[in-house]
Amino acid sequence: MAFNLDQFVDLTADGKGIVVPIDELKCSICLNVFNNAVDTRCGHIFCDHCLREWRSKPGPAVKRCPQCREALTATKRTRDMTANESDIGDVVKANRDLNRIIGRLRIKCQYEWNGCNEKIQLESKAAHHNNCKHRLCRKCGHPAGESAGQHNCIELLVKDRKVFMEYSNEWKHKFEAVVKEKEEIKEKLAKMCANCVDSISLTFDHMIDVKEIFVGKHRFTDLKMRLRDDGITLWNAEHYTNQCSRVYMSVRYAELQSLAICADSSLPLLVIKPVGAKTLEIAKSLSIDSHVFDVNSNDKSLNTIVIVLNNEWIQLLTTLVLYSCQLKNSRSECMRIDAIEGRVLLDNRSETYG
Known part of the structure; x- marks a missing residue:
């Protein structure tokens, strides 16, 4: 396409006052400044694109010059002609001197309407437009276009929103599918784990040496603990082999508010907090007052039972x-x-642990 006259700052070569007559710059077909000017054999100049379009119009087989009506006769391409200088043998030669002059003329940036005030040589147009800081609309951030009339922020934002909603819905469906698959896998794993634990629990019966136990702030020593899949039992260690050995305490998991395990080798612990009714039963059997052991207290040294082990926890057993x-x-x-x-x-339970 030819260059519109309104794009040019002036019609001087390099902006140095070398004036180029306007008639020598205008294509007689499009009436704008030449874009890739070419000469015909009859001596007239046109835009290469304009002349090609003129020749392609339906009509007589012999095409004539748009200006003088002389026939555009065919001839062989000469060595100094390039592919752009000849079209199927027609005598059409690029006007290099004129194209060089036009390339040095200064034009306004096509983003002038969006705030760019730079004036650039025509031959530098492409490089400038690719890097112009005003090539994006200041309001919506989309490409500015060559004129304000070619740019509509609302239409572009509506289009963006439509595309965003399509992507959003697509990813929403994918996310829902992943969540559903996750829940299905979770259910399968839960069943597998339950089956696994049920099968292992048949042999889940371990005796463990206990260093000491704090029922609230009351301390006991020389005990053994039996861990089973249904609960915890504590015996007097000295008389454990004796059938009359004393059971200090027996708590089922169903009777607990909480259970915590410290598997650190420096301090292997089991911490339990029984429900209210079980607490009264334990306190009565051990003859412990409520000021020493009270599950309703906010003081953790009073409302929990801490069992300190002699040896490290077995990892599988903790699980x-x-x-x-x-x-x-x-x-x-x-x-x-x-x-x-x-x-x-363990703080504030005994002088042993400060």
Whole structure:
């Protein structure tokens, strides 16, 4: 396409006052400044694109010059002609000198309407437009276009919203499918774990040496603990082999408000908090006053039972105990704690742990 006269700042070569007559710059077909000017054999100049369109129009086989009506006769292409200088043998030659002059004329940036005030040489137009900081609309951020009339922020934003909604709905359906698949996998894993624990729980019966136990702030020593899939039992260690050995305490998982395990080798612990009725039963059997052991107190040194082990926890056993407790009592809070939390729970119970 030819260059509109309104694009040019002036018609001087390099903007240095070398004036180029307007008639020498205008194509007589499109009446705008030449774009890739070419000469015919009869000496007239046109835009290469304009002349090609003129020749392609339906009509007589012999095409004539739009200006003088002389026939555009055919001839062989000469060595100094390039493919653009000849069209199927017609004598059409690029006007290099005129194209060079036009290329040096200054034009306005096509984004002038969007705030660009730079004046550039025509031959630098493409490079400038590709890097112009005003090539995006200041209001909507879309490509500005060559004129304000070619740009409609609302239409572009509506189009953007439509595309966004399509992508959003697409990803929403994908997300819902993934969530559904996740839930299905979760259910399958839960069933597998339940079956696994049920099969293992048949042999889930372990005796563990206990270093000491704090029922609230009351301390006991020389005990053994039996862990099973249904609960916890504590015996007097000295008389454990004796059939008359004393059972200090027996608590089922269903009777617990919470159960916590510290598997740290520096402080292996089991911490339990029985429900209210079980607390009264334990306190009565051990003859412990409520000022020493009270599950309704906010003081953790009073409302929990801390069992300190002689040896490290077996990792599998900790998993079995926590899972069995959760399985038997879904309302119970089952968790793992670290050594720091364990020492906090032992604070103020005995001079042994300060």
